[in-house]
Amino acid sequence: MALRIDLSPYAGKRVCVALSGGADSVALFLLLREGAERFSISLSAVNVEHGIRGEQSLADTAFVRELCAQAGVPLFCFSAQIPARAAKSGRGLEEEARAFRYAVFARLIREDKTDFVATAHHAGDNAESVLFHLFRGASLTGAGGVRPFLPVEGERGVVRPLLAFTKEEILADLRERGAAWREDATNADTAYARNFLRHRVLKPAKEAFPACEKNVYGFSRLAREDDDFLYSLAEGCWREEDGACLVDAAAPRPLFLRACVRALARLGVEKDYTYANFQDLFSLIGGENGTSVDLPRGVRAVREYGKIALYRPQPFAAAEYAFAEGEFPFGGWAVRVGRAAPPAAFRKEAFPRRLYLDGAKLPPGCVLRPRRDGDVFAKFGGGTRKLKEFFIDEKIPRRERGAIPVLAAGGEVFAVCGAEISEKAKLDKDTREADVFSIEMIRKGENECIPT
Numbered sequence: 001m002a003l004r005i006d007l008s009p010y011a012g013k014r015v016c017v018a019l020s021g022g023a024d025s026v027a028l029f030l031l032l033r034e035g036a037e038r039f040s041i042s043l044s045a046v047n048v049e050h051g052i053r054g055e056q057s058l059a060d061t062a063f064v065r066e067l068c069a070q071a072g073v074p075l076f077c078f079s080a081q082i083p084a085r086a087a088k089s090g091r092g093l094e095e096e097a098r099a100f101r102y103a104v105f106a107r108l109i110r111e112d113k114t115d116f117v118a119t120a121h122h123a124g125d126n127a128e129s130v131l132f133h134l135f136r137g138a139s140l141t142g143a144g145g146v147r148p149f150l151p152v153e154g155e156r157g158v159v160r161p162l163l164a165f166t167k168e169e170i171l172a173d174l175r176e177r178g179a180a181w182r183e184d185a186t187n188a189d190t191a192y193a194r195n196f197l198r199h200r201v202l203k204p205a206k207e208a209f210p211a212c213e214k215n216v217y218g219f220s221r222l223a224r225e226d227d228d229f230l231y232s233l234a235e236g237c238w239r240e241e242d243g244a245c246l247v248d249a250a251a252p253r254p255l256f257l258r259a260c261v262r263a264l265a266r267l268g269v270e271k272d273y274t275y276a277n278f279q280d281l282f283s284l285i286g287g288e289n290g291t292s293v294d295l296p297r298g299v300r301a302v303r304e305y306g307k308i309a310l311y312r313p314q315p316f317a318a319a320e321y322a323f324a325e326g327e328f329p330f331g332g333w334a335v336r337v338g339r340a341a342p343p344a345a346f347r348k349e350a351f352p353r354r355l356y357l358d359g360a361k362l363p364p365g366c367v368l369r370p371r372r373d374g375d376v377f378a379k380f381g382g383g384t385r386k387l388k389e390f391f392i393d394e395k396i397p398r399r400e401r402g403a404i405p406v407l408a409a410g411g412e413v414f415a416v417c418g419a420e421i422s423e424k425a426k427l428d429k430d431t432r433e434a435d436v437f438s439i440e441m442i443r444k445g446e447n448e449c450i451p452t
Contacts, residue, residue: 003162047076132194323337404441
């Protein structure tokens with residue numbers, strides 16, 4: 001019985017078939033060509049030659065060229081020496097080949113050559129993927145198997161129209177058509193993990209459970225729906241703030257871990273982490289404020305007052321400037337000092353806020369500099385204490401403290417920029433207007449003070 005796939009989602013669109021010449025991709029190509037006119041689909045194909053199988057691989061590409069020429073379908077051809085690329089990257093051949101293929105697919109979409117790239121993944125591929133992820137210790141995301149749609153740019157991306165069909169159904173369709181295809185000899189090599197699963201695990205399983213691949217496909221769809229729902233809830237459990245991603249430490253574990261996945265992705269870490277990294281992240285929930293763990297690719301996570309902050313520590317230059325009017329750079333911030341009229345009223349605003357002080361009360365030698373161990377601060381309102389204690393009382397995260405400049409003379413601080421002034425430098429009834437200074441912390445590249 002001939003295969004039937006729903007082509008209505010691609011009506012009026014451009015679809016490019018990933019065509020290797022193997023049975024699965026040829027079947028997909030024929031199905032799309034058959035329905036292209038009815039659904040006004042602009043059809044093309046792409047062939048990626050990996051440089052792994054020598055003359056046989058080149059012969060596959062020649063077969064694809066002839067197939068497309070006979071059908072009058074445009075063909076995009078790409079090639080790469082995957083063994084050399086894998087040796088350089090340290091990835092396995094399968095992983096490197098896949099990375100190159102999907103980079104090609106994304107390129108075609110981003111260069112506006114097509115709206116969708118259609119790959120011929122079927123129920124057997126999905127079952128292999130599910131088992132592969134489960135055997136390696138994957139989460140519910142891995143149990144979701146092969147996604148039917150992989151977005152690349154907006155609503156355009158990679159589609160898998162054959163996921164509901166088995167290999168046997170695909171081969172039966174090709175034989176009924178009398179179609180030819182190419183065989184890849186490496187598909188029988190069980191040294192490759194997926195081939196091992198196909199021949200040594202799934203093949204015997206199908207003898208006892210003939211519908212196992214379709215049943216696994218049904219399971220993976222349900223798992224994916226559950227996983228997507230949990231991820232949608234997890235979006236409310238984290239936010240981005242000043243270059244850090246803050247995850248709610250009170251979130252239920254399933255949501256907390258997924259929020260951490262999203263946070264890591266926002267920081268550019270999408271594949272390099274392990275389950276052990278998430279165990280470390282979850283352990284921070286029971287830790288004290290300031291407890292931290294290091295994560296892949298230079299990311300650090302630290303517990304901060306009910307949140308777990310994921311961020312990349314930034315070096316902070318040990319700059320020092322004599323107190324004067326002007327702008328003074330400190331890492332990603334700048335401190336702006338200027339003369340100012342005294343405010344009509346003071347309000348306790350969020351960090352970073354504008355500060356006002358009496359310049360006549362500052363001792364000689366005051367400088368703007370990073371904080372130092374042993375700094376002391378007579379907080380506005382009275383009470384001299386260590387600057388470290390002030391930061392703790394104000395719940396200023398440890399990761400931010402090194403980036404906050406202070407105005408100090410020796411070890412005594414007269415202003416914590418963006419946060420507070422010293423009792424010793426406050427404005428009072430005797431302050432002359434000419435002695436009033438304002439201090440602002442601004443992001444580099446911004447002309448105005450950060451809104452509060």
